[in-house]
Amino acid sequence: MSSHTSNVPSLPDITTEKNTQLGGKIDQVGMAGIAIPLSIKSSNDQLLASQVTVDVTVSLDDADAKGIHMSRLYNLLQMHLSNQTLTTDTLKPLMRALIESQAGLSSEAILTLHADLVLLRPALISKASGYQSYKMAITAHQQKAHLNLTLAISVPYSSTCPCSASLSRKALADAFTQKFKDKSIDAETVSAWLASKEGSIATAHAQRSFADVTLTLRDPELPDYTDIIDLIENTLGTPLQTAVKREDEQAFAKRNAENLMFVEDAVRRLHNAFSTYYQATYFHVKVEHQESLHAHDAIAQSSGTVIQR
Structure with a gap:
């Protein structure tokens, strides 16, 4: 058997050439939307996600270089993340x-992992x-030897308008007065009327709502995702439900009545909750x-430095 030596010619790599077009440094250049099988687990080892999409960029510090070594970034993601469990020890190397x-072309890298x-x-x-799904993104920012981590989580909830609730109560009170004026009534009669279709005079408008919380993480260490989601839902009081029976739906309606809120109320509740949150140094x-009343939406934002206790 004779050996065979490949005669495939070497292929050109123009990225190693100097830039003959317009030069200049670039803050970040890379790729977005790369699919990676990666496990994300809770603090008690519960599997929360098994796949992520990744955005990865590096700085291009050499003004004369044509570009970065793009394929090297892709290969590193596959090597370090594919079929792994996300930990700080996974991210740092x-x-x-x-x-x-990048062989001296870059001094900065940004990696964002998107998952449900x-x-x-x-x-x-x-x-x-x-099962409830929550959109999440973790961003790692490496500058020379310094690594920062931020976490963004979106939590859906229900919000009922206090103004609409007040107007609904007034409509019910007016209808009650009209119905029973000049009549001697007992509690049983009133209860039966309120429970009937005739007693459904008006209902407060409610809408699906979203709380988007971004945290600059401490240390940096990966956080307890479930703890953060629980904090948001408990603070607002009206998380969206999954499987329900009639008693659950009634309880949900009661929670909405107990937690009437404008966007100002909701954002202030969350500001207060995260102003002392132990896993972060800064929050937004x-x-x-x-809106279900208007064709537009209502928004509010707040941010601050976490107070350490």
Whole structure:
């Protein structure tokens, strides 16, 4: 058997050439939307996500270079993340390798992991339960030897307008007066009327709403995702439900009545909740109420430095 030597010619690599067009440094250049099988787990080892999409960029510091070594970034993502579990120990060597792979062209790298966290959520009263999805993004920013991590989570909830609730109560009071004026009535009669269709005079308008919370993480260490989602939902009081029975739906209606809120109310609640949150050093909160009365939405934002206790 004779050996065979490949005669495939070497292929040109124009990225190694000097830039003959307009030169200049570039803050960030790279790729977006790369699919990677990567496990994200809760603090008690519950699987929350099994796939992410990744955006990765590095700085181009050499003004005369044509561009970065793009394929090296892609290969490093596959090497460090594919079929792994996300931890700080996973991220730190990857972020250093992204910069080192550019052979002196870059001093900065940014990596953002996008995922839908899926949590099993119980119903309010019954034994029913179902899975709720929460959009999440973790951004790692490496500058030379310094690494910063930020977490962004979007949590859906229900919001009922206090003004609409007040007007509904007034309409009911007016109808009650009209119905029973000059009549001697007992509690049983009033209860039966309120429970009938005739007693449904007006209802307050409610809408699906979203709380988008971004945290600059401490240390940096990856956070307890479930703890953050629980904090947001408990602070607002009206998280969206999954599987429900009638008693759960009634309990949800009661919660909305107990937690009437404008966007100003919602964002202030969250500002207060995260102003002392132990896993972060800085927070930004945005709430959006997707109006059912208007064709436009209502929004509010607030941010601040976390007070350490």
